[in-house]
Amino acid sequence: MRIDVVTIFPGYLDPLRHALLGKAIERGIMTVAVHDLRSWSHDVHRTVDDSPFGGGPGMVMVPTVWGPALDDVAALTGPAAESSPLETALAHKLAHTGAGSVTDGDGTTGPVTDGSGGEGGTGEGAGSGTTGSGSDCGSGDDGTTGRDDRPLLIVPTPAGAPFTQETAARWSTEDRLVFACGRYEGIDQRVVDDAAERYRVEEVSIGDYVLIGGEVAVLVIAEAVVRLIPGVLGNRRSHEEDSFSDGLLEGPSYTKPREWRGLAVPDVLLSGNHALVDRWRRDQSLIRTAERRPDLLADVDLSARDREIIQGVIGEVTEENC
Numbered sequence: 001m002r003i004d005v006v007t008i009f010p011g012y013l014d015p016l017r018h019a020l021l022g023k024a025i026e027r028g029i030m031t032v033a034v035h036d037l038r039s040w041s042h043d044v045h046r047t048v049d050d051s052p053f054g055g056g057p058g059m060v061m062v063p064t065v066w067g068p069a070l071d072d073v074a075a076l077t078g079p080a081a082e083s084s085p086l087e088t089a090l091a092h093k094l095a096h097t098g099a100g101s102v103t104d105g106d107g108t109t110g111p112v113t114d115g116s117g118g119e120g121g122t123g124e125g126a127g128s129g130t131t132g133s134g135s136d137c138g139s140g141d142d143g144t145t146g147r148d149d150r151p152l153l154i155v156p157t158p159a160g161a162p163f164t165q166e167t168a169a170r171w172s173t174e175d176r177l178v179f180a181c182g183r184y185e186g187i188d189q190r191v192v193d194d195a196a197e198r199y200r201v202e203e204v205s206i207g208d209y210v211l212i213g214g215e216v217a218v219l220v221i222a223e224a225v226v227r228l229i230p231g232v233l234g235n236r237r238s239h240e241e242d243s244f245s246d247g248l249l250e251g252p253s254y255t256k257p258r259e260w261r262g263l264a265v266p267d268v269l270l271s272g273n274h275a276l277v278d279r280w281r282r283d284q285s286l287i288r289t290a291e292r293r294p295d296l297l298a299d300v301d302l303s304a305r306d307r308e309i310i311q312g313v314i315g316e317v318t319e320e321n322c
């Protein structure tokens, strides 16, 4: 997968170089390129915003800068071809020790990105090599598979559709994700409308609150998506058993010691009886979901036994209470 982020604060995206996402870059599973929107602004002050038509507070990001930026990122031309792919923090460390490859904790060896910090990379190499249609024809159909190969443009905004685990799973199979980070009162709507010529476009919100800009939302979305790509998480089961993967919240987890500060691990987890452990885990998920997110229960297939467990928390399970 290749991820491009367009922002006026490239440094905000540095966390992408760390931990799991950094490892995915090391392994060549993912390439990330961060582009400074101001590279497409040509006035002396490198302006990217202006006052809103119709009046009102704040500033709106101008289409005359965003349009060319998104054209170039789709086609990987202009300044978008020049920005070097994001390197991982580990690559930087190794550059100082002179090592050429890294052995991961799980014993696999992955390639290391050049840590020189030099310019000129084009972002090629890892990922699928998809560069999008790069054309301005609306369909993006590759003519052979019937698949729309235009990159997916994601615009984080509090006015977007909710970003959920289902969205993350859907996007985890994409070849190219391009994120457009708005600031101020957002981006002129014509940018999003026009981008639909070169991209498939989705406007999403990560929650019912307002952030200062889209950058933090990109970090959240990228982490949720990338961890679902095969090979990124060591243990596949760990995301199959996530909260939300079966529509329920995950129950509590325990590790050693068996007793800590007078608190014991539930006996069933020490029983060695896998059927009992599975049933106990399901019950804990049901109880937690009923207590914290009863709205989720409406979309879950519930057995008679499941309903009994939930009744213990919220009484009779009806259309009204879940």
Ligand code: ADE
Pocket (backbone or CB within 6 Å): 156, 157, 158, 204, 205, 206, 207, 208, 209, 210, 211, 212, 213, 214, 217
């Ligand atoms: N930008 C500002 N607030 C946001 C939110 N809640 N979700 C996504 N992008 C945002």
